[in-house]
Amino acid sequence: MNYKLNDIPERPVKPREKGLTMVMDKGLSLRQVEDFIEVAGVHTDIVKLGWATSFVTPNLKEKLALYRSAGIPTYFGGTLFEAFAIRNQFDDYRRVLEDFGMEYAEVSDGSMDIEHDKKCEYIRTLSSQVTVISEVGSKDAAKIFAPYKWIALMKAELEAGSWKVIAEAREGGNVGIYRGTGEVREGLVDEILTQIPEETIIWEAPQKEQQVWFIKLIGTNVNLGNIAPAEVIPLETIRLGLRGDTFDYFLNKGK
Template identity: 85%
Template sequence: MNYTLNNIPERPSKPRSNGFTMVMDKGLSLRQTEDFIEVAGSYTDIVKLGWATSYVTPNLKEKLALYKSAGIPVYFGGTLFEAFLVRNQYEDYKRVLDKFGMEFAEISDGSITIEHEEKCKLISDLSKQVTVISEVGSKDAKKIFAPYKWIQLMKAEIEAGSWKVIAEAREGGNVGIYRDSGEVREGLVDEILTQIPEERIIWEAPLKEQQVWFIKLIGTNVNLGNIAPAEVLPLETIRLGLRGDTFDYFLNQVK
């Protein structure tokens, strides 16, 4: 940090598994990637190349090399996995991961329907090759799961080999764990946390109000995902109680 402030919440140093910030890269250029790393790389734990943008990203290998040189893991969005799977190209997908030296992969079923037993088999199989992050929840706002179902799915996917499970919200933050207004489904989150360890969950929270809500509920070191590149530093100030939204929240909690 540039100077000393007392009573600042403690953040674990990277690499960390808690207090995780997952950033959504929807198409940064090489120059923008370099700028992003310079400004926010030290606060970014992992980068997702959103949905299937890696298919059309120019200079993909060069971009991945930039992130790797900065020590920031990258993975392709779950929609790309689904695009391969629905075309009966699962083995091709595995070869793509190898081709690009990917160490992480996302398995999701937000756009297609996969029997959950089959999804868990895919998680188990792919976890032999890479670290798997699986996503629970649908991108269809009309599909609303009961809390017990979220818990059941998350438990099974962790047992199958998922390192962490993502609670779906899309990049808009208006499905899955949120209502279409962006409001958190508070009862759902509370129920999930009674059964699933919070450090195993990445809550997609693209909107500031959602980030604030989770930080106040779980604490500074909650795992948050789908953060826009330009919002990484602002999020870090929210985590540290240095923005109006959490300014008073941590003052009496930090010793």
């Protein structure tokens, strides 16, 4: 930090297991990636190349190399995995991960139906090759899961080998753990946290109000995902009580 302030919450140093900021890259250019790393790389734990944007992204290997040189892991969005899976090209997907030197992969079923035992099989297989992040929840706003089902799915996927489970919200933050308005399904989140350790969950929270809500509920070092590149610095100030939304929240904590 550039100067000293008292009563600033402690953030673990990278690489860290909690307090993760997962950023959504929806098509940054190489120059934009360089600028992003210069400004926000120190606060970014992992970058997702959204859905299947990697299929059409120019200079993909060069982009991945930029993130790698900055020590920021990357992975392809879960929709790309699903695009391969629905075409019975899972082995091809594994080869793509290998060809591009990927160390992480996302397994999701937000756009297609996959029997959960089969999804866990995909996780087990991929976890022998890469670090797996799996996503729970549908991209279809009409599909609303009961809390017990979220819990059961998350437990099974962690047991199958997922490093973290993502609570689905899409890039808009208006499905899954949120209502269509973006409001948090508070009862759902509370129920999930009775059974699933908070450090194993990445909560997709693209909207500022959602980020504030989770930071106030779980604390500075909650795992948050689908953060826009331009919102990484603002999010870090919210985590540290240096924005109006959490300005007095961490003052004199523990005293």
